Amino acid sequence: MEAPVLILLVSFIACLALSVPIAISIGISTVVTMLLTIPAGPAVTTVAQRMATGLDSFALLAIPFFILAGQLMARGGIAGRLIDFARVLVGGFPGGLAYINIVACMFFGAISGSAVAATSAIGGFMIPAMEREGYERPFSVSVTMTGSITGLLIPPSNVLIVYSLASGGVSIAALFLAGYLPGILVGLGLMAVCGVISSIRAYPAGERPSMADALTIFLKAIPSLLLIVIVMGGIVAGLFTATEASAIAVIYAFILTLAYREIRIRELSDILLKAVETTAIVMLLIGTSTAMSWILSYENIPQELTAALLSLTDSRILILLFINIVLLLVGTFMDMTPAVLIFTPIFLPIAVMLGMTPLHFGIMMVLNLCIGLCTPPVGSILFVGCGLGKTSIAETTRALLPFYAVMVLALLLVTYLPWITEALPRLFGYSL
16 A cells, blocks of 8 residues: 555544544545645645635535525424325324334435435424334334435435536436435335334334325425425426526525425524535535545555456456445445545446446445444434434444345345436436
């Protein structure tokens, strides 16, 4: 291993061990590596330039808009309406509240583009409701967390925008379309686990609403669900780009929250501040991760790793399995945004050499890293879910084991069956 890369890894791991925030850890290790390899002036200048270059993308403008739209939706009364709609769809089966939780998380995660927002908004209501009906609290927390990650695959998704940047320009619209079937596949797998556990533990079935009540609930949910139609319909029809769609999402979410009268005008300043804080964190992660990725590319790490892997085996199955194992391990201690930016340039050339399209690899990578969000020790959703449910990480992790199994199974299906990812983009005429 080259000395600069060794310095980079050691300093990065040391920062993480000292509980330094991930964005700062990446920045410190990058600067230290540059300082030990070239003079101080050029080193600092190069890192600053690479950070600025990493943020110099029109597509990234979509991220703050989608974050703001998600904040408006999380506070605007949309979650309750989606939960009621999910109750109409799946609430009448044994273990109905678990199904409702997953479906509501899928809807809300897709609309807000944030797994954390979905966990907070849906979990804040569903976890106490499930506990009142006799569901074990670690199980309720596990259902909420794993259901929320589907929103990172079902568009709009900020992490897919980040992957588009890291991969050199894979169509955001094609990525959005490609995420639907894998996201639904994960959701159905999680519901199957809930069905088995609910049957074993004899969890109760929910009440089926009358046709009149179901129609009323559906009509109330339509304005919220229309956001998905407006955003994706406009992008696929060519009416606007993903960035323009994000701005439209903000306007629509704002109008909707005013119509629902769940937010007072004076609360908008708090919502804007929270959106700015989240955007700043994401952009700092993107900037520092881009700089670290540049160093790895400069040291020819992607090329050397490609040659090393192909020298060990030429089996496509084994190499993709190795990539998945590495990414699963990375996801346990690194946030999705830096992981996508750092490891896409490393593994994408290998995947392409094996015949995988960049689109297919992107969905595989995002699904893989989604699992890390609810995996100790650093899973961000894990901490949010445990905080909401007032459970320990150890208890929740035990309850998560069958959900981990089905998510890994979905990951393997997405990895080795390209049509799951590529069917919808091909149907709408996108070149892969």
